[in-house]
Amino acid sequence: MASKLNLLSDADCRNATSQGKKIHKLHDGGGLLLWIYEDGRKFWRLRYWIASKEKSLSFGSYPQISLKKARIKRDEQRKVLDADLDPSAERKATNLRKKLANVNSFEAVAMEWYNKQLHTWVPHHASDVRRRLENNIFPTLGKRPIGEIQAPELLQTVRKIEARGAYDLAHRVLQVCGQVFRYGIATGRCTHDLSTDLRGALTPHKKQHQAAVRPEELPELLRAIAKYDETGDKQTRLALQLLAQTFVRTNELIGAEWGEFDLNNALWIIPAGRMKMKAEHVVPLSGQALTMLAELKEISGGSRFVFPGRNQDKPISNNTMLFALYRLGYKGKMTGHGFRAVASTILNETGFNPDVIERQLAHCERNEVRGAYNRAEYLPERKRMMQQWADYLDSIEAGAKVIPLYGQGS
Numbered sequence: 001m002a003s004k005l006n007l008l009s010d011a012d013c014r015n016a017t018s019q020g021k022k023i024h025k026l027h028d029g030g031g032l033l034l035w036i037y038e039d040g041r042k043f044w045r046l047r048y049w050i051a052s053k054e055k056s057l058s059f060g061s062y063p064q065i066s067l068k069k070a071r072i073k074r075d076e077q078r079k080v081l082d083a084d085l086d087p088s089a090e091r092k093a094t095n096l097r098k099k100l101a102n103v104n105s106f107e108a109v110a111m112e113w114y115n116k117q118l119h120t121w122v123p124h125h126a127s128d129v130r131r132r133l134e135n136n137i138f139p140t141l142g143k144r145p146i147g148e149i150q151a152p153e154l155l156q157t158v159r160k161i162e163a164r165g166a167y168d169l170a171h172r173v174l175q176v177c178g179q180v181f182r183y184g185i186a187t188g189r190c191t192h193d194l195s196t197d198l199r200g201a202l203t204p205h206k207k208q209h210q211a212a213v214r215p216e217e218l219p220e221l222l223r224a225i226a227k228y229d230e231t232g233d234k235q236t237r238l239a240l241q242l243l244a245q246t247f248v249r250t251n252e253l254i255g256a257e258w259g260e261f262d263l264n265n266a267l268w269i270i271p272a273g274r275m276k277m278k279a280e281h282v283v284p285l286s287g288q289a290l291t292m293l294a295e296l297k298e299i300s301g302g303s304r305f306v307f308p309g310r311n312q313d314k315p316i317s318n319n320t321m322l323f324a325l326y327r328l329g330y331k332g333k334m335t336g337h338g339f340r341a342v343a344s345t346i347l348n349e350t351g352f353n354p355d356v357i358e359r360q361l362a363h364c365e366r367n368e369v370r371g372a373y374n375r376a377e378y379l380p381e382r383k384r385m386m387q388q389w390a391d392y393l394d395s396i397e398a399g400a401k402v403i404p405l406y407g408q409g410s
Helices: 010-015 067-082 087-103 106-120 123-136 151-163 167-186 194-198 215-226 234-246 250-254 287-300 319-327 338-349 354-361 379-397
Strands: 023-029 032-037 042-050 053-062 267-270 281-284
Touching (some): 023 067, 032 067, 053 087, 106 123, 123 151, 123 167, 151 167, 151 194, 167 194, 215 234, 215 338, 215 379, 234 250, 234 287, 234 319, 234 338, 234 379, 250 319, 281 379, 287 379, 338 354, 338 379, 354 379
Antiparallel strands (some): 032 042, 267 281
């Protein structure tokens, strides 16, 4: 029972029942009411009038919202009414602002950008990008509206990465942030790419290129690989030789499956899902490469993989060829990726069409429209180049003085 002043007490609220009604209402003054339902639930509501129209606003349930807290909420909303504003409309506007803030947060914009890009990335790159954002940016800036972030905030966040000595990672994370800000500009969530303001603000880092022999050192390396059977296994020797022949990326070679090869037409068609830039790639096969594949077919023992590991259902590991190069004495001097670098250097120096070389290397095409190329682009020239490259490797391995590379004049 409420007091004489028509004010509720804690005991009134605690002991109140619906008194057999669907809803029983207890008044506390100033429009504050406690609604008691027949199932025992109790809720606070504020009754008020706007333009002679009765309205109400919920404050939550009792006892989660105590009598004292309910009165505080009532007094706050009475101030809104005194300003000739509708508390219900103001609450909706506040909720909308919060919702928009969440939609426009750096994390929301970043994940929207990420999902737009996802189909163009191979899984390991997608994982790297997401991890860099989640570990380094989201904890401090993720919930901030992207349009309100200032350059010093971004710098302070990225410098935490530098403090760990991860200078290269700091630059990579800043580069990703720049892409997010540019997407935010395009979608109207911010007006400026803050990463451009931080140029020169991070500690410079020296880019580490993967080791590769010089062109003049290639013949000795090829001869060492040819003798690998003396200390290692034939499959690894053939893997190194096929890598030199095709100069694909190491993971593209070790994941090769027999179903990707059109041996009748001397083509290896690597599906988009296994390529760095998510575009199908064609590798013309030289006569020498076809001979190697015939040997590998016998070794593979019915596995779907060209280079099966101990478990026939899985390929050899990424380290197999790297450790083989170590065993040959090339630790710190040559990597699997190094075959791409040395092939690019020699082919460019000997006059082959740079566009043909770049297409065969499957490098990223900066122009997205041009990048959506036909897989057969330059294919006749690429076939000639790959056969000439194979002949060149044979010749220098044998110690030939005259090097049969013909470039554009072939």
